[in-house]
Amino acid sequence: MKRFLLILAILLVSVSAVTAQGSPEVEPVKKLTFWTFGSESPELHAVMTQFKNTFKAETGVEVEWKMIGWGDYHQSNLLVLSSHEGPDVTQMGTTTVAQQVLAGAFAEVSDLYASLGGDQAFFKPMLATISPQSVEGTYAIPWFADPRGLIYRKDILDTLGLAVPASWDELVSVSQAIQDAGIMEYPIGIPGSAMAHDLYQTIDQAGGVIASYDGSSTISMIDSPESTAGIRFLTDLVTSHKVASPATAEYDKATLRAKFANGEIAFYYDSPQAFTYMQENAPEIVDGVAVAPAPAGPSGKASVFCGGSHLAVYEYSDNKELASQWISFLLRPEHVALWSKVYGNVPALLSASDLEGFDQQPWNSFISIAEQHGHHPESGPGGTLAKVDTIISHTILGAYLQKQYSEELVGTAIQEGKLVHQRMIDQFQ
Amino acid sequence: MKYHRRLPYIFILPAFICMICIHLIPMSLGVLSSFFKLNIMTINNWIEAPFVGLKNYFSVFSPGFGFLENFVSSFSYTIVFVVLAQISCYVLGMGAAIVLNASTFRGKNLVRGLLLFPFILPGVVSITNWRYMFSYDTGMINAFLIKTNLIENLPVWLVGDNAFWAILTTFIWIAWPFWFIVLLASLQTISHEYFEAASIDGATLMQKxxxxxxxxxxxxxxxVILLTFMWYFREFKVPFVMMGLSPSPEANLLALHIYTESFRLWNFSQGAVMAVTLSMVLMLFLALRMYVTKKERSL
Structure with missing residues (x-):
């Protein structure tokens, strides 16, 4: 038995040696991993496959692409941060870039950014978030922008002889006119289960900021009089003016899109994806829909939140050079335009904004609104309102439903939100 | 002979290794992390996270840090949730078991199978269905209330106080068939002679x-009470699928609260402290269960 095993082992070693000598030297295929976030559609898949094939033909590099749902966004980033295992290049939402950079996740890409044209080449509202306020250098390259605007039923306003609301008061009075005409019960939609993006703009419209950085530390400002006014504007639409549904805290953006398409609401804030959704689900109303800047608040600003996504290279990547090549490839104007169009956003690269029909309605309206009124919260540890928004909305709107609403309760809810916000900020300082 | 003595250990070894890798090591790391400063900044190099002793426990169990109030609220709602779920499941399970045990109609087995349906269906499917049923505008429950004029102002089920009742109802729907099948099996072991003798003595249904x-x-x-207490206490699926990561405080059960605190707000250490506390409560019940089992065996 032992002799048999010995002979078998010798044979195996000999065969492997001969095979290894006989085969020609094959250079291993270079691979790069790339994560994007969103809902994978056949169209997106086709575009990315085309990109991958072209890139491989040009460079010999094979890109392994993975599309992850936004629901798993934070979890995925966290896993990479703790395990140092993950993609070489990733798509990164504008509000979370600063936190990831401060946590040491991303490599600096200042040279790449400069080689792509620097600040002059990109859509201005995106520039605030390519690095945190407290850090020198560039850590993310703008890819596409996701500007919000007031999506409204122009046909209904025309029928009632009403102008598009340009201020908070006008938004309320126009909504009440729609209610009085018996057209809709609650004409305004607010995504109460995730209203951070709406808060970013109403707080700015009221002249507030969500966090303040003084050069050494950051403090939460969501309890300032201006921020409180911004928060109150949204919740008062439910509690005082009764022009938004009492079930607002139940709604998310997807619910509002469906409600708008069903003719249940006349106003809500959304990105160009709203039109893509309507064209697919309610094409009959598209002609009667338009987009406008957000109604201005007490500060006179008609700010619209301009989010979107950047591309970043992980610090742990062993393929930083290839990663830069891939980003340069994706940042070619025709590629940015194609991906942005299929994804439902507008290009962050200025030279791509007249391609793929972006110079036509409704895309050019979004671009123009964002250029004039685009706003993004400070790029720092306090740049997001994770859970803070729902603490506020659930406490205020929950109390309203239970008929326990009071002015004191609003203050308490905001203070509770501030505590959570500041605790998150303090992790970074 | 030696081989035969070793054999049971050899059989147990794979399961033992799995238990160590899947349970013991992660649990120990979880407990350890409650003594370190682990957040978004230190997770990058978590092996070198600073040791802070009992500071995390202090921050969770002292007022003023914002953790205690939410933890107590979440813990309290979880206790009420568990107790109400157990009582409801017992009433429903026992009721259905008694009816089915006493019945002799054809198709009894089919009815038994149908009653088990909520337990067999994938939880996420049932929970999602209930979520849509509880929806304010388009839900079946509010549609029914409108049609029947049972209520003037339609309730919002998924926010505020009602959110608790919404998750409780959904959970009971999923959980009661387990009680039913266990109690039915237990009822079937009772000899009919007891019931016949009681009937001869003139006992009422309630007395029986x-x-x-x-x-x-x-x-x-x-x-079942001891087992389900431990299972229900760590319930995560129902509030998470129905409410997402940001439920109203009334629906923020402890397991979901720990998850959100850890993985949404990045307070990993404080999340670990809460998880350790939850584990200790469950261990207490495990000890109680073992004691009860031991006592029953000795009788």
Whole structure:
């Protein structure tokens, strides 16, 4: 038995040696991993496959692409941060870039950014978030922008002889006119289960900021009089003016899109994806829909939140050079335009904004609104309102439903939100 | 002979290794992380996270840090949730078991199978269905209330106080068939002679329930209560699928609260402290269960 095993082992070693000598030297295929976030559609898949094939033909590099749902966004980033295992290049939402950079996740890409044209080449509202306020250098390259605007039923306003609301008061009075005409019960939609993006703009419209950085530390400002006014504007639409549904805290953006398409609401804030959704689900109303800047608040600003996504290279990547090549490839104007169009956003690269029909309605309206009124919260540890928004909305709107609403309760809810916000900020300082 | 003595250990070894890798090591790391400063900044190099002793426990259990109030609220709602779920499941399970045990109609097995349906269906499917049913505008429940004019102002089920009742109802729907099947099996072991003798003595239905069914199903009931207490106490699926990561405080059960605190707000250490506390509560019940089992065996 032992002799048999010995002979078998010798044979195996000999065969492997001969095979290894006989085969020609094959250079291993270079691979790069790339994560994007969103809902994978056949169209997106086709575009990315085309990109991958072209890139491989040009460079010999094979890109392994993975599309992850936004629901798993934070979890995925966290896993990479703790395990140092993950993609070489990733798509990164504008509000979370600063936190990831401060946590040491991303490599600096200042040279790449400069080689792509620097600040002059990109859509201005995106520039605030390519690095945190407290850090020198560039850590993310703008890819596409996701500007919000007031999506409204122009046909209904025309029928009632009403102008598009340009201020908070006008938004309320126009909504009440729609209610009085018996057209809709609650004409305004607010995504109460995730209203951070709406808060970013109403707080700015009221002249507030969500966090303040003084050069050494950051403090939460969501309890300032201006921020409180911004928060109150949204919740008062439910509690005082009764022009938004009492079930607002139940709604998310997807619910509002469906409600708008069903003719249940006349106003809500959304990105160009709203039109893509309507064209697919309610094409009959598209002609009667338009987009406008957000109604201005007490500060006179008609700010619209301009989010979107950047591309970043992980610090742990062993393929930083290839990663830069891939980003340069994706940042070619025709590629940015194609991906942005299929994804439902507008290009962050200025030279791509007249391609793929972006110079036509409704895309050019979004671009123009964002250029004039685009706003993004400070790029720092306090740049997001994770859970803070729902603490506020659930406490205020929950109390309203239970008929326990009071002015004191609003203050308490905001203070509770501030505590959570500041605790998150303090992790970074 | 030696080989035969080793054999049981060899069989147990794979399971033992799995237990160490899947349970013991992560649990130990979880407990350890409650003594370190682990957040978004230190997770990058978590092996070198600073040791802070009991500071995390202090921050969770002292007022003013913002953790205690939410933890107590979440803990309290979880306790109420568990107790109400157990009582409801017992009433429904026992009721259905008694009816089915006493019935002799054709198709009894089919009915038994149908009653088990909520337990067999994937939880996420049932929970999602209930979520849509509870929806304010388009839900079946509010549609029914409108049609029947039972209520003037339609309730919002998924926010505020009602959110608790919404998750409780959904959970009971999923959980009660387990009680039903266990209690039915227990009832089937009771000899019919007891019931016949009681009938001859003129016992009412209530008296039969109180003096025959309750005492004779008590060992099984006790075991189910102890087991389900531990299962229900760590319930995550129902509030998470129905409410997402940001439920109203009333629906923020402890397991979901720990998850959100850890993985949404990045307070990993404080999340670990809460998880350790939850584990200790559950261990207490595990010890109680073991004690009850031991006592029953000795009887």
């Amino acid at each position: 329930f109180r003096h025959i069914i309750i005492p004779l199903t008590a060992p099984v009931t006790r075991m």
